[in-house]
Amino acid sequence: MKVVAQGTFDIIHPGHVHYLSDAADMGDELHVIIARRENVGHKEKPVLSNEQRRDVVAALDVVDHARIGHESDIFAPIEDIDPDIIALGYDQHHDADGIQAELDNRGIDCTVERASPRDPQYEDELLSTGDIIDRIIDQRC
Secondary structure, three states, X not given: OEEEEEEOOOOOOHHHHHHHHHHHHOOOEEEEEEOOHHHOOOOOOOOOOHHHXXXXXXXXXXXXXXXXXXXXXXXXXXXXXXXXXXXXXXOOOOOHHHHHHHHHHXXXXXXXXXXXXXXXXXXXXXXXXXXXXXXXXXXXX
């Protein structure tokens, strides 16, 4: 079974590793779509380039294939991959029902599932790229 996970993956942290590991456990083959910097509008744009973020994600053992998303149609790579499952991060902003409706509309036969959350394992562990950037600014500026 093919699984698709997607995200910005700006600065890889334990929350990303948990999400991708959880997604990989949902099937046999994990494809990861990295959001294009120019398409990110729901939060701050990534600091790192599209290619660098793709290369770092591709280096993770649980990832079989990593690619940069389409310029304008977020469902185009999904049509190309033809997955059985789309795995959303537990806290991603995406509307699972809306995604499922668009998949059905496009004739893509797959289900949408949410990955499990990961709690911090120790007091100062950061599981958010924004929090990591904030700490860097606080401690280095």
